[in-house]
Amino acid sequence: MPVMAMRESDNDGPFMALRQQSDDRWRDAVTAAQILAIAGPAIGGLWLTARACGIRDHFLNYLWSITPGIPVTRLPPGATATSLCGHLDIGRSTAAGRIHWDHGILAATDGGFLVVPMAERLDSGAAAMITEAMDSGTCPSLRPVAATPAQPSHFAVIALDEAAEPEEKLPTCLADRLGLHVSLDGVLLHTIMPPVPASGAALLPDNAWRRVRLDDHLLEQVCAITTATGHGSLRILHHLTKVIRLHAFIHGREAADENDALAALRLCLGVHLTQSQPRTEEQEQAQAAPSPPTPPPSEPETGGDGNEDGVPPSFDNLTELLAAVEMGHVEGLTLNVGNRAARQGNRSGKGGANARNARRGRPYGSSNSPPFPDARPDLVETLRAAAPWQRLRTQLLQGQTGERAGHLLVRKEDFRYRRLRHQQPSTAIFVVDASGSTALERLGETKGAIEQLLASCYVRRDEVSLIAFRGKAAEILMQPTRSLVAAKRKLSALPGGGPTPLASGLERGLEMALAARRRGSTPVVVVMTDGSGNIALDGTADRALAGRQTETIARLYRVHGLKSICIDIARRPRDSVTSLARLLGADLHLLRQANAAHMSEIVRASMHGGPPS
Incomplete structure (x- = not known):
């Protein structure tokens, strides 16, 4: 059946329900992109769950269109510590006759976006260095000179989660620092065919959102829902408060309300109430039957807005959401809480865990200490570590003995050892x-x-x-x-x-x-x-x-x-x-x-x- 015919014939059928779900998810994704464009590194970044497809490309194109002039750096596969935090450029050092230090990817990403493709396969060591730069705002330095000034590194991370199995997961340290979580699963392509970037204007970073007021009762409700969903990290609660203010700022409100809180719970935790079940015939008859007149409501004894518990009546949906979370009747809770916790757990089980510092296996890095007593140094890495010091050591040797060294001067601290890891049984x-x-x-x-x-x-x-x-x-x-x-x-x-x-x-x-x-x-x-x-x-x-x-x-x-x-x-x-x-x-x-x-x-x-x- 053609698409247009399906649209006309299924006004009340399952196609309209799928289309409504697609529209809601795409609307939330657009809102998340706008929040990321305004907040930038203050919100940490965006966890984007979607396989490589046209819908994901459409979303990223929209994000780039509302953030013109902001540099975008794509993390190469297999990025190591030296490529992230800087390394000695031997070619340039040899040509210039002096030490030339490449500051690395994290320093080059300062003020922009760091896109991490296949983030579920990101090495834990690389994730630790990225999160260290996110926390400190400076690039971790591997340079041996202590007086070297730290390189600024303020950026927002866009983690592209392409996991096909529940066992594939983002590193815990990175997932905990990403304030927004968007899932494009279930978004239909023809529901977003009108190009959003054509009508969207550029959004520049703005700190005015921090002046949005946040009610104490609203914050208590959000804290209760966050705790009920099983999120024990204070970073998640911090991200929620920021997203609430940002959502209110985008819609021109000076004080956050219930709609902003519900939107933040969707964008950060992925939880929202399901649509109500269809009413039965008995409920419809009861609804149609005339009800006895109710007496006029009496004034509450306590002053101000609120009910008997002191909670403003505008927070009824949050109260309903909290009750639904505690009972497990929330759409998205299984995906974004259960799997999120499981995906941040240990990687035991499938194929065996990785045994590091082993005598056999595949190399995954090097260090200046032997992994076991009779380990042999790695010749290439040792020469790479000794190369920057040759001119200084030659001058010292000539000043002490009066002789000029005719060979490479290698000391004990230059030794580098290759580390291996293999899968355990x-x-x-x-x-x-x-x-x-x-x-x-x-x-x-x-x-x-x-x-x-x-x-x-x-x-x-x-x-x-x-x-x-x-x-x-x-x-x-x-x-x-x-x-x-x-x-x-x-x-x-x-x-x-x-x-x-x-x-x-x-x-x-x-x-x-x-x-x-x-x-x-x-x-x-x-x-x-x-x-x-x-x-x-x-x-x-x-x-x-x-x-x-x-x-x-x-x-x-x-x-x-x-x-x-x-x-x-x-x-x-x-x-x-x-x-x-x-x-x-x-x-x-x-x-x-x-x-x-x-x-x-x-x-x-x-x-x-x-x-x-």
Whole structure:
């Protein structure tokens, strides 16, 4: 169907809802661009969640059109500390006969925008140097001369988040300093076809927005909502107050109101109330029925505007938003709070964590101290560090001995050592529900999955273990091993049947996962259950106590940042398994029939970083 025909025929259908959502998101994106143009480095920057597409290009073109004359620097892939903070230019130093120091990308970005493409893959070291420059307003110096004046570096960051998987995330230090978060997912291209830059005027930085008044009651409401959404950083609250004032300043208001607060919550946290549900026939009849006359409202006893609680009536939407956040009924909360917190956690799980200062692996930098006792210096980096001092050392040597050095003078402090890192092995910990009538089938397929994993994990030095819970407690049937022969011998006969001590199984899995992490491995916990735990940790048959203990232990998986997979093995999907996966922070998979091949593919995808087939 042509687009125009669809527009005319779906006035009240799903297309109009999608178009309305697209218009709202694009309107917020334009507002965020205007705020960034006025505030600049004062707001930190913009976190732009969008894949490379025409919509993102359209948004960036609009931003450049309202900020003419402001330089834009694009961070090159694989930027190192020397390229960011400055390095010795050997070519120019040799040609000029004196030291020539290149001040780096951060100093060159002073007064402009720093665009970080693929920000979810930005190295943590580079992110730390960028955030240091954002906090101090000066470029971190790597120059050995202490008297060198600091180079100014005031800039706003535009982080282009192109993450395709939840595990890909911005570095925590950078994401915490970006005051605006815009997502272009769901924006339709034809809804923004009228070019906004043609009608938009240039917006110059202006500090008049700081004079906008902010009511104390409004600030209390915003603080309560921020705390309820799980954001504990004071920087986020600081950004919220700035965006509230900026939004009011753009709309010509001298005092911020509720609309400015709601807009700031959308632009900073991405949370807003969903549209109300359609009314039922009973509600419509009740609405149409005549209501008895109500007495005139009496004057409040307390003076001034407000209700019984002292909150102005204009803040009703904020109160409703706070209640919805606490109940979890807020659109965007899962994306911008849950994933934001998860994306700022540890990078454990997928493919193993990176072991640094190792004897093998890929180089990621250099230092003047050896990473291990018998490390060999890096010849090129050592010569690069010694080159600037040759003229001075030659003059000193000639003044002391009267002889002219005919070779390169290298001292101990010039030695540079290459640092290597490699991916650590992973440990798959199977926590299997061995109770009930289908225990034999599940345990049999679990044995097959473990054997398939062990057959292919020797190259990466991965390990597999098994914990089965049945009766009154969980039992470790197989310690972490990579031996296929030993695994087959231990898995030949496994017990099954009885009650379900789910809390005990999760507790044993947590202990084994933390022990594997201390050994230098990356644990991946695979929980296979139907979610119906009925045995407490002390072995008593108390379903309520067992449920509370299960929730407490499951939350510890999130606290420790453990990668986990939850497989629902019930015949029909159960809400208890979904709730357990949410508490664990685990990937949920539905496995109606036990299948060793499918099970091993799911676990292998989580351990090695590939999608399950």
